Amino acid sequence: MSDTTTKKLALTTYTKLMRAAESATSRTSKVMTAAGLTISQFGVLEALYHKGPLCQRDIAAKILKSTGNITLVIDNLEKSGLVRRERDSEDRRFLTVHLTETGTALIAKVFAEVEAAIVADLATLTAEEQETLGRLCKKLGLKSAA
């Protein structure tokens, strides 16, 4: 295959990958905003929901954002009464973030809706196609991480 053909194929593949990711994101983010959550807020709540209380540094690492950013997102979640901060008594540098009852109820509901949206979206592909897509995406993702 010529260099030009290789390049063209890579670029169209890249574009299709990006479009697919964007349209999937657009579906799920509609669910989140309908519930009054931003994507970041959802990310934080979802991390706490599945991993339990976390310090802000761990939350930042989990959702791939800066710690400065997390400070603001947690501020807003705290104002809405969805999470609360608790100073670690052993190492006072840490702030452990906990879901409140309201926060737990909300993320449980919204997470289920997001899951349903994803399942509905992916239903376009057969099980075999999904497995193939997943395998190729994983191969691609691993390379880039290196």
Place this chain on the structure above:
Amino acid sequence: MSDTTTKKLALTTYTKLMRAAESATSRTSKVMTAAGLTISQFGVLEALYHKGPLCQRDIAAKILKSTGNITLVIDNLEKSGLVRRERDSEDRRFLTVHLTETGTALIAKVFAEVEAAIVADLATLTAEEQETLGRLCKKLGLKSAA
């Protein structure tokens, strides 16, 4: 296949798709920021580079952002001397945005670098795998657009 299995497959496929898209984006965005461009600024310059002068509404549609956002991005590009605005003489509501010489030179260089990064990234997959990935992504993207 059971509902639970269907759901699990859809969710892991979705996660892998997102991770692949993120890692590909991370590579290309490094090239852009190294050149002093934000992702949006690159998007605007690239649109003008390949489509010629455009009005702000068309730029917004092309890079899927709000017109309010485009106003700011063009403001910053204009300050940097990479684009200039020109009021349309026929319909004075329109502002046509043009690349300057500096802007053209910059986007030509950066776009080539981004392309190279994409080609290098996709080289992880064989041509056949890329075609398969592209086909599946397209199928998925089309559904969501509907």
Place this chain on the structure above:
DNA sequence: GGTGATTAGTTTAATATCAAACGATACGAT
């Protein structure tokens, strides 16, 4: 021709986002 609806772009207010500087706390080595 004049009025009402539409369209292009700007502004505003809120949240997001990062990098970098900073303050407070903890830890390690001597």
Place this chain on the structure above:
DNA sequence: ATCGTATCGTTTGATATTAAACTAATCACC
């Protein structure tokens, strides 16, 4: 013990982003 280093979180300044209110210009229709 303490001095230097590392770590956690906040702050700051810049850009991004949207939705919604707004201005200016045009068009459609009577």
